[in-house]
Amino acid sequence: MRPDDWHLTEDIDDFLAHAGGFLRSRPVPHIMPLTWIGRLRARGAAAYGAEAAVFGFLEREGEVRGAFYRLSPSRGLSLTPLTAEQADVLAARLVALGHCVPSVSADDATATAFAEAWQRHTGATPRVRVRLCLHRLDRLVPPEPFPAGRGRTAGERDLEQLMGLCREFAEEVGEAVTIGADSWADTRFADKQYTLWEAPDGTPVSMAGANPMVAGVVQVDPVYTPAALRGRGYAGAVTAEVSRAALAACAEDVVLFTDAANPTSNALYRRLGYVPVVDWAAYDF
Missing domain, CATH: 3.40.630.30 (Gcn5-related N-acetyltransferase (GNAT))
Incomplete structure (x- = not known):
């Protein structure tokens, strides 16, 4: 996997044009990004202090396979389910671009994989803040x-x-x-x-x-x-x-x-x- 398979943008409409269909294809596990991105679209980034929001999507062979959003530099990264390799490549790309990530949240396997990758690339020590369970x-x-x-x-x-x-x-x-x-x-x-x-x-x-x-x-x-x-x-x-x-x-x-x-x-x-x-x-x- 190449680092440039991850595409980053500050334009929410550009992000949704590429990744919106992917998010809606599995709305239950993607409920967190769908909800927050819906809020930003409805009320504007300023309402949530998200003027510096960053969005990203993983695309290979014309297919979106993962996505993330970060509402501001002081807020954490939220990820859709990723493999360990995908999480590692994302961590390396963010480090190379100078992004600071204070926290990460995702399904347990993805969050753990990214936390371990972030530690490898930055030396930062991850600490579990909370464990949740999504119910349907x-x-x-x-x-x-x-x-x-x-x-x-x-x-x-x-x-x-x-x-x-x-x-x-x-x-x-x-x-x-x-x-x-x-x-x-x-x-x-x-x-x-x-x-x-x-x-x-x-x-x-x-x-x-x-x-x-x-x-x-x-x-x-x-x-x-x-x-x-x-x-x-x-x-x-x-x-x-x-x-x-x-x-x-x-x-x-x-x-x-x-x-x-x-x-x-x-x-x-x-x-x-x-x-x-x-x-x-x-x-x-």
């Missing part, structure tokens, strides 16, 4: 019984509540983001459709978001119940509601990520009919 809905199995209360679609009047819940979620998972009235529109949380689970007195006790459908796939993200209200079935109920809404909107697939180290959430989603399809990893350098 096989057949929705609503919890039985549902907890007391009801699910409803969130509206404008719920914005303060949603911002507070998303802020708590981001803090709990270690996501560096400022969420407030002035910054909400520029966060990844703003473009979702939210469902709330309300207690019988109308108090919201759990939420689930759904990203805009892309290539027939809806990603459920985030799901959050405040710590004091957990263990009562609210997360399962609201996830079932948002999953049902995605299917009603004619989604071909519904997916979500879980923390591989959290047996409670993994067991919950599998009871609802989600099945694991891809192990995921993120490494910091």
Whole structure:
């Protein structure tokens, strides 16, 4: 494989003209790049501090076989599935071009291969930040019984509540983001459709978001119940509601990520009919 099999561009339209079909050909494992590139197209790079975004695709014999994106020099590299050789050639190409890569995320095998290649080429020591598991809905199995209360679609009047819940979620998972009235529109949380689970007195006790459908796939993200209200079935109920809404909107697939180290959430989603399809990893350098 030649280093110039990897084509780099800062033009998102040029990238999609070459790699868009490849990404849409396997939308479930490619849900992360499809989602983020869709956001950039819809709202502009400035909204996410991605004015210096870089995109790349691997092309051999006229066929795209892999892709990556990096939203800014301070953000990590996100990869589609690659072989160890493909990852090594990419690492060498990025080093030769003077790119700094603070982290990488991809399916577990690809992330590990790139982390090892980056260490070989730069001497940087990789450290696992998180391991995730991508799940796909096989057949929705609503919890039985549902907890007391009801699910409803969130509206404008719920914005303060949603911002507070998303802020708590981001803090709990270690996501560096400022969420407030002035910054909400520029966060990844703003473009979702939210469902709330309300207690019988109308108090919201759990939420689930759904990203805009892309290539027939809806990603459920985030799901959050405040710590004091957990263990009562609210997360399962609201996830079932948002999953049902995605299917009603004619989604071909519904997916979500879980923390591989959290047996409670993994067991919950599998009871609802989600099945694991891809192990995921993120490494910091």
